[in-house]
Amino acid sequence: MEKVKKRSDCPISCSLDVLGDKWSLLIVRDLLEKQQSTYGDFLKAEEKIATNILATRLQMLEENGIISKLDHPESKAKVLYKLTKKGIDLLPIIVEFGFWADKYYTIDKGKKAALREIKKDKETFIKTTIQDLKKGLEKG
């Protein structure tokens, strides 16, 4: 449990010092879905983040203990990014974002179906997914 830097008390304020940015949240979402990504994977993502912005966001998320940089097992030229426990615990927020978007916007069928499944037993899904992701941390 770190101490908050700037703002003293309001929960959402201190979260948003780190996460109040589209790109940060998209990086987190990608990592929740894929467990790990390389720099190039992020660049290839649908949302087309600029490379300099990606670099600063990755650095910022790492400094704030949300992601960590690891050696790629297959190549020294590659870097693996993974969520830390703190980052994994953002899953409920991302899930709720998904439900909300599903209700008010048009999203693709695959995502819609996935969300419908999750909705059937949200708490269990979140619990087991977080567990799995945190297990993945110990090994890799």
Added chain:
Amino acid sequence: MEKVKKRSDCPISCSLDVLGDKWSLLIVRDLLEKQQSTYGDFLKAEEKIATNILATRLQMLEENGIISKLDHPESKAKVLYKLTKKGIDLLPIIVEFGFWADKYYTIDKGKKAALREIKKDKETFIKTTIQDLKKGLEKG
């Protein structure tokens, strides 16, 4: 259910076109907590948003159907901002932000206690709060 504008499918992307900004989320949070606010109320908030930024964010949130501008019952000089149903449905996201911040940052005792209460029966809290807020819409 509106159609998404820019991005076609990914749930979080389309949410973040509207919400991927610290100030937008803080405005939503304020309105969830206080039901309604004037322009001045937002300015007085702890986070110290600049007045021009506040104006553009309010306009943007209104254009996206998340808040609505109403006449103040007591004065023509004042304006009341309230969440729409779409805006009220953001409550789960804000609540999850709160839990996450509570876990990883230092937040004040009052907020901490409130979150602890909510945690005891999160689903009921969210359901009844959303109900209350939506009732408030019909009247006011």
Added chain:
DNA sequence: CTTTGCACTTGCAAAATGAAAGTAAAATTA
């Protein structure tokens, strides 16, 4: 009828963004 309060708008310097090109090390290919 002047002053105060309220909801903005405007102007401007500073910072952040985004597109494109560049760099350096590692891996692959010739």
Added chain:
DNA sequence: TAATTTTACTTTCATTTTGCAAGTGCAAAG
């Protein structure tokens, strides 16, 4: 082994956004 490609960034620079301060215009209060 040399040349090329891949990978993860960094740099540059024009454009956009931010943040601060001051201003505007209408409503209400004194």
